[in-house]
Amino acid sequence: MRKLTFYAVTLFFILVPAAQADVDGIPSSATWYFHADFDAMRDGKASRGVYDWLDAEVFEEVRGEIGIDFDKEARSVTAFSGAGAGPVIILDGKISQDTRDKILALAAMDGELKTFKSSGKAYYFFDGGGDGEHGNGSIDVDIGSLEDEAYVSVAIKNKILITNTQEQMKTLLANNGKTKAPKNDKNALFVLRAERSLIQAGVQADEMEEDSDWDSKILRNTKQVALLMADLGERLGIEAQLVANEPDMANSLASVVRGLIGLTAFSDEMDEDVAAILQSTTVDVVGSVLKLSLSLDPDTVVSALED
DSSP, X not given: OOOOGGGGGGHHHHHOOOOHHHHHTOOTTEXXXXXXXXXXXXXOSSSHHHHHHHIIIIIHHHHXXXXXXXHXXXXXXXXXXXXXXXXXXXXXXXXXXXXHHHHHHHHTTTSOOOEEEETTEEEEEEETTOOOOOTTSOOOOOOGGGGTEEEEEOOSTTEEEEESSHHHHHHHHHTXXXXXXXXXXXXXXXXXXXXXXXXXXEEEGGGSOOOSSHHHHHHHTEEEEEEXXXXXXXXXXXXXXXXXXXXXXXXXXXXHHHHHHHHGGGOSSSOHHHHHHHHTOEEEEETTEEEEEEEEXXXXXXXXXXX
16 A cells, blocks of 8 residues: 655654743643654754754655655654544755645655645645655654555645644644634643753643553543653653543652662662652652653663663
8 A cells, every 4th residue: 555655753752751932722622642852953962962863864765755854944844633533744944846746746656636725725646545656765653543545735834734634734724724622621632841842742641542451441540641752962851641530640750760770779680770760750740640751861862772
């Protein structure tokens, strides 16, 4: 099955568990979201190595496959999905005419360019069911329902919009590529923030895959999870917050984490990097919210990505 190859950029977020306004635009109906600020990663001291990995492992494959250079053109990417609505991806950057032309060529790969218009702006249909191969290889990216069909628009300056349904695309085009997010919606996913945010992500716990392991029991007692990676100058900061169903569950989970940290002092077999990560982790509980914070050497993060 032919994939929409430029979706390869989202591989980065599968492997790594802003413009701030873009994150504020996550709709309250979203069941998951992620946002990455590529400009902040390029300019940061601790984050530069992570960005170089991203460029070499993901962007390079896109360059070789379809000739689009996200290193030069992408500033940030935001993605989210509502319950039963399928994903939306908004890529912001210095989108060149050459890139726009290549996206249209991809849309016409099956011999027909299916063009639509909404709010005076054009968008195109991608059929994910074709078997054609193109470029120097094939990027096998699983992004759920976008593999079957998607709609793409380059009509808004400096943005590439990708949606699963026409209704999603029409809504984005009507709002010039922005989403409307009601303020103070108690059901909305929360967003962690920092002065130099690199990656922000959140998910409703019932959207995460469960298995028979102990972590599935945690998910059954959890409402949502949020993650943040930030540049701290010399080190990368990681923060995770888990909203439990009850304060007692949050305290129980905190005890488990503290116990694991304590056990590192008695383990001769534990990997030194893993032990260092656990020992640098701080654990805090406020009400039903469990907060985990740690700072990592950038080389440790890059090494984990490469493995």
